[in-house]
Structure formats: structure tokens, C-alpha cells
Amino acid sequence: MIHTASLVHDDVVDDSPTRRGAASTNAAFGNKLAVLAGDFILARTSIALARLRNPEVTELLAKVMEDLVDGEFKQLKNTKQGDHEKPNMSTFEHYMDKTYLKTASLIANSCKATAILGGNTASIAELAYSFGKDLGLAFQLVDDMLDYTTTADEFGKPVGADLKLGLATAPVLFAWEEFPELGQLIKRKFSQPGDIEKAYELVWRSNGIEQTRKLAESYCQKAINAIQQLPPSQAQEGLIQLAHKVVTRTN
Numbered sequence: 658m659i660h661t662a663s664l665v666h667d668d669v670v671d672d673s674p675t676r677r678g679a680a681s682t683n684a685a686f687g688n689k690l691a692v693l694a695g696d697f698i699l700a701r702t703s704i705a706l707a708r709l710r711n712p713e714v715t716e717l718l719a720k721v722m723e724d725l726v727d728g729e730f731k732q733l734k735n736t737k738q739g740d741h742e743k744p745n746m747s748t749f750e751h752y753m754d755k756t757y758l759k760t761a762s763l764i765a766n767s768c769k770a771t772a773i774l775g776g777n778t779a780s781i782a783e784l785a786y787s788f789g790k791d792l793g794l795a796f797q798l799v800d801d802m803l804d805y806t807t808t809a810d811e812f813g814k815p816v817g818a819d820l821k822l823g824l825a826t827a828p829v830l831f832a833w834e835e836f837p838e839l840g841q842l843i844k845r846k847f848s849q850p851g852d853i854e855k856a857y858e859l860v861w862r863s864n865g866i867e868q869t870r871k872l873a874e875s876y877c878q879k880a881i882n883a884i885q886q887l888p889p890s891q892a893q894e895g896l897i898q899l900a901h902k903v904v905t906r907t908n
């Protein structure tokens with residue numbers, strides 16, 4: 658429910674016309690109703706959480722909601738290093754920090770919460786958290802890559818959306834290492850005529866897409882390593898398959 662509410666709100670923020678191959682809530686009902694619909698889902702979420710009568714799990718999921726909004730704020734600010742000629746560690750760290758907040762926190766803390774609700778030990782709950790965190794980071798890296806590589810029909814939402822929104826994600830940040838002129842475009846958030854087309858072309862001429870895929874694969878492997886510390890089971894096998902699916906998906 659938190660995920661659904663965040664996407665309903667995200668489509669308002671991004672002014673997106675489609676989601677999962679259909680009209681977005683904002684496109685179908687307008688921004689005001691979409692914001693209220695997201696709020697309503699969150700209200701119902703709070704009731705469901707309270708009914709669990711588990712303060713630790715309630716706190717974990719409340720933190721997820723805070724992280725989602727924090728991540729969205731950080732994304733709106735884009736990169737704080739935009740005025741440097743070359744990307745540096747803090748540019749990428751800022752992107753990964755934002756990625757944890759807007760995507761990985763939900764998966765990590767949900768995995769941890771289910772481990773706690775299942776009556777597991779604190780160390781197993783931490784393994785579940787690690788699995789979810791690395792899976793979430795891999796998921797968003799792939800999402801940011803697919804924004805460059807797939808089609809709107811396959812993706813079920815607009816492609817090339819990030820550059821249009823002024824967002825510098827992993828493919829363009831990696832490409833910036835090879836093509837320093839991207840720094841200026843990133844700084845002005847691809848706002849000048851021709852910026853989007855230029856950035857798109859340089860990303861495709863660079864190794865940015867391949868580097869993004871490799872980074873996603875390394876997080877996916879970290880997630881698998883965490884889950885492999887648990888005793889073998891059908892559930893473990895399912896989670897490993899899920900991790901593989903995250904990096905091979907096309908939509």
C-alpha cells in the first residue's frame with residue numbers, strides 16, 4: 658500500500674500520463690484527487706499497521722514513509738555537484754543515497770518487518786534487511802537503465818522521462834566521466850533546446866549503460882550472498898530467483 662501511494666504521488670510530481678500500461682491516477686482524475694487518493698491509501702496503511710500491535714514494525718514502516726519523501730526531496734534537488742566539471746564520489750554517493758531513500762528503504766525495511774513478524778532473531782532480521790536493501794538498489798539502477806534502453810510499450814510508462822525531468826541518473830553520471838561536457842548539461846538540468854538529445858546520444862556512445870547494468874548485478878549478487886547465509890529452502894530459492902529477475906527484467 659505504501660508503494661502504491663508513493664507511485665500515485667510520484668506520477669503527480671513527475672506529471673506522468675501513464676503507469677503500468679494504463680492512464681495514471683492524475684491523468685484519469687486530475688492532480689487534486691490523485692494526491693488525496695495517495696493520502697487515503699496512506700491513512701488505511703496506518704490503520705493496518707496499528708492493528709499489528711507491533712511497535713517495532715510500526716516504527717520501521719513509518720521510517721519508510723519518511724525516507725520516501727526525503728528521497729523525493731533529494732531527487733528534486735538533483736545533484737548538488739552539478740557545477741563541477743567532472744563527477745566525483747559525492748555526486749554518485751548523493752545519487753545512491755537518494756536511491757536508497759526512494760526505493761531500497763521500502764524493500765529493506767519491509768523484509769526486516771516480515772522477519773520480525775515471523776518471530777525470527779535480530780540477526781536474521783538484519784540479513785533480511787540487507788537482502789532487501791541490495792535488491793532495492795539493484796531494482797532502481799535497472800529502472801534508471803531501462804529509462805534509456807526500453808520502449809514505452811514494454812515499460813508501461815514513458816521512457817526517456819528522467820532527462821526530460823532534468824534528472825541525472827546512473828547512466829548519465831557514468832557517461833559524464835567519459836564526456837566532461839555533460840557536466841554543463843547536468844548543471845542546467847537539460848533545460849536548453851537540444852540538451853536532452855545531446856545527453857541521450859552521449860550516454861549511448863559511452864559505457865554508462867553497461868556500467869549501470871554491472872553495478873546493478875553487483876548489488877544483486879550482494880543480495881543473494883545475504884540470503885544464502887540462511888538454511889537452504891524453497892523460499893530461499895524463490896528469493897534468489899527474484900534477485901536474478903530484477904536484473905534481467907525488461908519492464
Ligand code: FPP
Pocket residue numbers: 659662663664666667668670671673695699722725726729759760814818
Ligand atoms: C518512483 O520513482 C517513485 C518512488 C520510488 C518514490 C516516490 C515517493 C514520493 C512521491 C513521496 C511520497 C511518499 C509517500 C509514502 C506517499 P521514478 O519516478 O524514478 O519511477 P517511475 O519511472 O516508475 O515513475
Ligand code: MG
Pocket residue numbers: 667668671673
Ligand atoms: Mg516517476
